Each structure stands twice: as structure tokens, then as C-alpha cells.
Amino acid sequence: MxxxxxxxxxxxxxxxxxxxxxxxxxxxxxxxxxxxxxxxxxxxxxxxxxxxxxxxxxxxxxxxxxxxxxxxxxxxxxxxxxxxxxxxxxxxxxxxxxxxxxxxxxxxxxxxxxxxxxxxxxxxxxxxxxxxxxxxxxxxxxxELEDLPEEFTEREIEFLAERFDGHPDVPPTRLTDASRVWSTGRKADGPEVTVTGSPADLLGWLAGRRDGSGLTVDGGTLPALPPL
The missing domain is CATH 1.20.120.450 (dinb family like domain)
Known part of the structure; x- marks a missing residue:
């Protein structure tokens, strides 16, 4: 709520x-x-x-x-x-x-x-x-993104993951900071891409503030996200 x-x-x-x-x-x-x-x-x-x-x-x-x-x-x-x-x-x-x-x-x-x-x-x-x-x-x-309040970062990652959820141009994607998990992209029609990184790097990529070079990607390449 x-x-x-x-x-x-x-x-x-x-x-x-x-x-x-x-x-x-x-x-x-x-x-x-x-x-x-x-x-x-x-x-x-x-x-x-x-x-x-x-x-x-x-x-x-x-x-x-x-x-x-x-x-x-x-x-x-x-x-x-x-x-x-x-x-x-x-x-x-x-x-x-x-x-x-x-x-x-x-x-x-x-x-x-x-x-x-x-x-x-x-x-x-x-x-x-x-x-x-x-x-x-x-x-x-x-x-910097690392200075943002932890609550804010977690909620904004969740908000942006929801924004791209179901988007036809974003492959099924699993996001994780090694302790929390979010899902985004179109509904699974094949293997998920797993993107792992710090909360700041995940947020930076989702929000268009970082290029994703600090993230680890398994199961494919880093998805290209639509503009916000």
C-alpha cells in the first residue's frame, strides 16, 4: 500500500x-x-x-x-x-x-x-x-546513485521494472542484486536473461543514467531498453 x-x-x-x-x-x-x-x-x-x-x-x-x-x-x-x-x-x-x-x-x-x-x-x-x-x-x-536512500533505490527499481513489464521490445529479463529479484520485459517465451549488479548499477541502467557496463549478464546480451 x-x-x-x-x-x-x-x-x-x-x-x-x-x-x-x-x-x-x-x-x-x-x-x-x-x-x-x-x-x-x-x-x-x-x-x-x-x-x-x-x-x-x-x-x-x-x-x-x-x-x-x-x-x-x-x-x-x-x-x-x-x-x-x-x-x-x-x-x-x-x-x-x-x-x-x-x-x-x-x-x-x-x-x-x-x-x-x-x-x-x-x-x-x-x-x-x-x-x-x-x-x-x-x-x-x-x-551519485550510490548516495540515494536505499528505500528509494529499491522502489524505483521495482517501479521501472513494472514500467517495462510486458513490453514487446524487451526480452524476458530477471534483475537481481544477489539478494532481491525483479522481473521485467515481455512474458516468458523463451529463456530469461539474468542481469546482476549493485542496486545503483541496476537503477542507473533502468533509468538511462548508466550504460550497464557495471552489470553481469547471463543467458544473452544486455537488453536495449526503450526511452523513458
Missing amino acids: IDHAHDLESVRAATERLLTEVGALDNASAAEPSRLPGWSRGHVLAHIARNADALVNVLEGRPMYADAHVRDADIERDAPRPLDVQLADLRESGVRFQEAGAAPADWSRTVQLRNGVVDAAARVPFRRWVEVELHHVDLGIGY
Whole structure:
């Protein structure tokens, strides 16, 4: 059962970690390239802030974004701002998300995200947690996949394994960190590929943050995953 209140607190803690580390940067380093192709660190920070507002829209029954063009234009507009403005925006948008999450609501309801994706409202705080944690790593400022909370890593591996479950382009795949096991890909129509690695390496591969070179593959080659 999803505990949205627990996840809201996890988002708050992750946002504080992000603010602390970003606060040690300067304007020049904030303008440097991030680990995401074509995006500076400023782009990543702008995206994190605008995502908070987008998820407030979702929780309050409005479209997540007006359209893809507006989403992209807002990020481009906000990316070059001075660091102190970025930090204030991250903090204030994070507060708005927490306030929306604290409002009385039916957390069992279904909400609509981007591109027609629907989910339970109760999972929205976890989706926000994902945005804060993974994009913190994307900044390339010393926070790595190995630094993510263990609970987060395990849940995100499970979430992404479910996302690719049944996908026709992903062969039957067994994921393991030698103590836990997840399954993904299309339903078994032949031998499974077994992918073994550390939780950080498994998550990095599933989330498109690592190329899988740190993983061991038995029964075939490392599957090519569709874009998220």
C-alpha cells in the first residue's frame, strides 16, 4: 500500500539535500553542462522547480502542463537565472508542492499526468521524489546513485521494472542484486536473461543514467531498453 504521507516527507528531505548542495555552487558552475545532453545545470534546476508546479496542477485537477511547447519554453526561460533566484524558486515551488500534498483529498482517485499517463493520486509524491533524487544526480555535483536512500533505490527499481513489464521490445529479463529479484520485459517465451549488479548499477541502467557496463549478464546480451 502506498503511503503518500511518508513519501511527502521523503520529498521534503530530498529537497533539503538538493538545496544544501546546490547552495554551495556559484553562478558559473550553475551554468556549466549537466549530465543530461543539451542541458546546463540551470536547465535541470529549472525543470525540477517547474515539475513541482506541474504536479501541484495534477493534484488540484488541472492539466500537468498547458502543452509540451510551454513546458520546454518555461525551462529555457528559467535556465539562465542567477543561482540565488534558482534556489528561491526551488524552495518556493517545493513548499507549494508540500502544501498541495497536505490538503484534504481522496488519495485513491486517479489523476492524469503527461502524454495520457494515468496513476493513483497516492503515487504522485513518489513520482516527485523520483524527480528530485534522479535530477540531483544529473547535476553532477557529487551526489551519485550510490548516495540515494536505499528505500528509494529499491522502489524505483521495482517501479521501472513494472514500467517495462510486458513490453514487446524487451526480452524476458530477471534483475537481481544477489539478494532481491525483479522481473521485467515481455512474458516468458523463451529463456530469461539474468542481469546482476549493485542496486545503483541496476537503477542507473533502468533509468538511462548508466550504460550497464557495471552489470553481469547471463543467458544473452544486455537488453536495449526503450526511452523513458
